[in-house]
Amino acid sequence: MSPILHVELAAQPDAAVRSRRVTGRWxxxxxxxxxxxxxxxxxVLAVNEAVSNSAEHAYDGDPSGVVVLHGTAEGSSVRLQVSDHGRWRDPPADPGFRGRGLNMIEAMTEEARVDHGPDGTTVSFCGTLGRCPGACTGSRQF
Known part of the structure; x- marks a missing residue:
């Protein structure tokens, strides 16, 4: 299969399901x-969280929004990005029983970063397949 994954998903509740399937196969x-x-x-779980957050929060329920999943692989190193063109919503101080998606992404990946601005949000993260050492560079940032 290609070392590049690129999928555009409608910002609807089933976006996470599709993202899990396509990311898992890739x-x-x-x-x-x-x-x-x-x-x-x-x-796959990190992609699920990022896509779910985008679909649910970025477009405030507008199903015409688009969530873009992009992945690249070089050797055993994999980088994934989930992007939208919606609005950013700051995580609540007290998330209650929800609101842990970004923390989960950070815990499941070697490096994670969230960039947001007036044109949308991109969540980027990476991992090393087979747990080989040292493929990601930089530091975790949220």
């Missing part, structure tokens, strides 16, 4: 087997 193919490695499973 990462499994990169792992070179029939089952994804532990890192690939973590990255």
């Amino acid at each position: 990462l499994t193919s990169l792992c070179g087997g029939e089952q994804p490695c532990a890192t690939a499973q973590d990255l």
Whole structure:
């Protein structure tokens, strides 16, 4: 399979389901087997969280919004980005029983970053398939 993944998803509740399927297939193919490695499973969950956040919050329920999932692979290093052109909503001080998506992404990836501005939000993260050391550079940033 290609070392590049690019999918545009309608900002609807089923966007996360589709993102999990397509990301899982892509990462499994990169792992070179029939089952994804532990890192690939973590990255699928991180994509799920980022896409869910975008679909739910960026467009305030407007189903015409688009969430873009982009991934690149070089060797065992995988970088993923989830972007939207919607609005940013600051996480609440007390998230209650929700609001832990960004923390989950940070915990499941080697490096994570959120960039937001007037043109939308991009959540970027990476991992090393097979848990090989040292593929991501930089630091975790939120």
